[in-house]
Amino acid sequence: MDEKSIYFDHAATTPVAPEVKEEMDPYFDKYFGNPSSLYSLAMDSSRAVTRAREKVADFLGADNEREIIFTSGGTESDNLAVKGTAMALKDKGKHIITSEIEHHAVLHTCQYLEDNLDFEVTYLPVDDEGFVDPQDLKKAIRPDTVLITIMMANNEIGTIQPIAKLGQIAHSNDIIFHTDAVQSVAKVPVDVDDLNVDLLSLSAHKFNGPKGIGALYVRQGTKLLPQMQGGAQEKKRRAGTENVPGIVGLRAALELNEKKERQEDIQRIIYLRDKIINKIEDNIDASILNGPRGDKRLPGNVNFCFRYIEGESMLLNLDMKGIAASSGSACTSGSLEPSHVLLALGRSHEVAHGSLRVSLNHSNTEKEVDYFLEELPKIVDKLRDMSPLYEG
Amino acid sequence: MDEKSIYFDHAATTPVAPEVKEEMDPYFDKYFGNPSSLYSLAMDSSRAVTRAREKVADFLGADNEREIIFTSGGTESDNLAVKGTAMALKDKGKHIITSEIEHHAVLHTCQYLEDNLDFEVTYLPVDDEGFVDPQDLKKAIRPDTVLITIMMANNEIGTIQPIAKLGQIAHSNDIIFHTDAVQSVAKVPVDVDDLNVDLLSLSAHKFNGPKGIGALYVRQGTKLLPQMQGGAQEKKRRAGTENVPGIVGLRAALELNEKKERQEDIQRIIYLRDKIINKIEDNIDASILNGPRGDKRLPGNVNFCFRYIEGESMLLNLDMKGIAASSGSACTSGSLEPSHVLLALGRSHEVAHGSLRVSLNHSNTEKEVDYFLEELPKIVDKLRDMSPLYEG
Amino acid sequence: MYSDKVMEHFNNPRNVGEIENPDAVGEVGNPVCGDIMKLFLKIEDNIITDIKFKTFGCGAAVATSSMVTELAQGKDLESALEITNETVAEALDGLPSQKMHCSNLAAEALQEAIEDYRSAGDDTEESENQKGQETKKTVEAK
């Protein structure tokens, strides 16, 4: 086994698949025309954009390709959804409801609205597996609530929220509902009607598409104040020359993930996920699973806290063994704060610092998993031996 | 000559150059790691981003690579510059000065600030060649002016503003100065110190780099409220997973344009531009050059109004001859309004509707130009024969 | 963007030109919007025996002008009045949505010409221009 090639961080980003890259290729230099142009040279690019828009709409079960806006990624989709609806509805009310475990792309956008535009935001708590309680949502609704935004699946702990139910509560109160589905698309079924959502964010690089391209679904009739001013692209809802190769790549990646083999392979990923979870619980004491088990967990997500040790040290040791994983610890970003998601689950700061996330996808093998399961306990032991908190 | 391959719309977008595409290639699937990650697999991508940041800084004569923020393109750079500084300084004042001939990415952003955040904006007029008068700028400055944003070169008519002088006026009044240099970078010298600018926008696809990537230069110490909330990327000034292949492409395109051959070839482009201008003036009556002559005009830009006929009809006829060009007429975008730039020059609506823009770059040949000069008069004649306004 | 039919009419517009001493003239649009159409008709025994147009405008404006002359040619005035902007658009296999309202004015020019013919008499120039403006306004308001 080539030790230096185990990639267990697919929730962070994925490589562009060969078939996706191939489809993108001619749009860099052959069909490079600006889709807004009139002449035949630009026809290929404008057709490619239309085709992609139809595919995204179809994939999400949207009624109409006009409900799709292409953006520069998940972050922009979240920003546009949250600021766009909040600002469009600000005369109706200035209250937003979200959860404590959202991605920073939603959380910091809510904070921006609080700090700069006088919005009030309710951050719903979650239970110890990361679930939002629909009763809490009901209680948080106020007459001036204009937007509810709750992520479909959490990027750190893999918890899949009961979005259909939460969306239904929003709608029966006539409130717009947005979900960040960046981690869900191509992993679990995502249908905007089944989910009762008005807006939904996705990002191509999370499912073997390219970085720098995403989309926002906006249900017809949903008021949205554009956040990128300029040309008349995207029906005036998102200005800027279209990233045509990126849009083609997003479309090709969705098609790749729809393939039967890929769909069936998800069972194998779930098997690998559960193997890791079970073996860690059997072999490493003081290990605490973060997030739920079974169906309500993303297929490829594993997240543990290992008491008495710190996340970055684990990552560096794994890296020396050729394994790329990640930690909830935000140490590297210059903040001293551990993961807000783990704290929301009720973990102490100390425990939260010791988290490890493994995120699998189709390219991962059982051999890789076994190798990881062999190396991890040694690393945990080594670090615990060094830890002043551990009374071995 | 292959008639079907004359591309005269380089101001709209350009193909990715082969050497640029080649450099981007491995970053899609080989060095695909998320640059924020710790492990060695991500090292290549994070190094590539650093190298690109240094190159952009160096290209613009910036002091420090921290002054560069990567964005999704020229539109986002303009939005971030204008909203970011305006909102950061809103307690100091709510007045902005810009010009009537800005790109919509600046103009509509200013309108957004007027409509949604109670800013006041002064739109400076231009003379009949498109120049802003520095005296007008001086007069427009108020105690509550917090930002001046004036584009370096106009995308329609190629007018290059006296930015150094305008920037100097801004600075002697302690006002932040932004310039949209999307059409200027890699065409004319751009040095942030020589130009006296605090913020400068650029977009890769205008100079043989990829679509969907741009940059904003922000002089150290300039207050900027980020407009994309989320992760800690770009030193917390622009959230979102970095578009690594795009960033590499932007860097490679700048390096390509720095090459001696490219630099020297600009003289040839100017020669072709002037040949077109002179021949049209000689051979087509009732043709009116838009924008200035000589040094103060972008090397590759030609823009004419042909009286009695309409722009789109010209484009369609040129397209049938295999020539891709553009028109100021915004007819295709669903608006009845002709180009705001041409109206600002003092053209009547009728005349403004009859505009044609040709934008050349290195790939264009004299043979192409000659063919165009042969076909254009026939097209103008044909359309004038059809026009109820023309009394031939 | 345009259908093949639109492009075909744009490239080979039928009946371009003016008719000397026309029996009726219709004009719609104005230069501010970038579309002006002028129709010239010869009418004999209630039948359109000749029809020509001049148009300043985009591809859609030219193609719809051309199409309306084809549709009206040889028709009696009552049938000609039944030609609507929608008829013209359909005959061209459709128009891009943003063109439906701004450049699809040819049928109105025809109606205008016929009304002008029926109201006959003097003062033609005047009322014609006025009508053109009014028609345009209605269209824009859509």
Add this chain to the structure above:
Amino acid sequence: MYSDKVMEHFNNPRNVGEIENPDAVGEVGNPVCGDIMKLFLKIEDNIITDIKFKTFGCGAAVATSSMVTELAQGKDLESALEITNETVAEALDGLPSQKMHCSNLAAEALQEAIEDYRSAGDDTEESENQKGQETKKTVEAK
């Protein structure tokens, strides 16, 4: 991100462990911030004759702990007190900027241990913990 030297110390940390009956102990950091270092010293005739550490923390925290034990080993207390966080960072060929303030605490643990030794006597546990907290606070405020 880290220099080779940092990674080398992280991979092969020197002097990991505890000293039984140490003459001095220094502890800095707290679990909230994700970095805790504990230094154990043997001191004879004003000389550090043995030094060991235990650290809970990131790569920088481990490497700086390891480095400070190397730098202090065999030094007299006065020279040892001259070791600063900056000395340690330099000896490691530098640290990433975001790590300079949050994980570069080892020298403070050393100072803390020496002061603890000098103030001698009882009540050690107490004051030690307090100091740790205080030191940390100063660091965060930077």
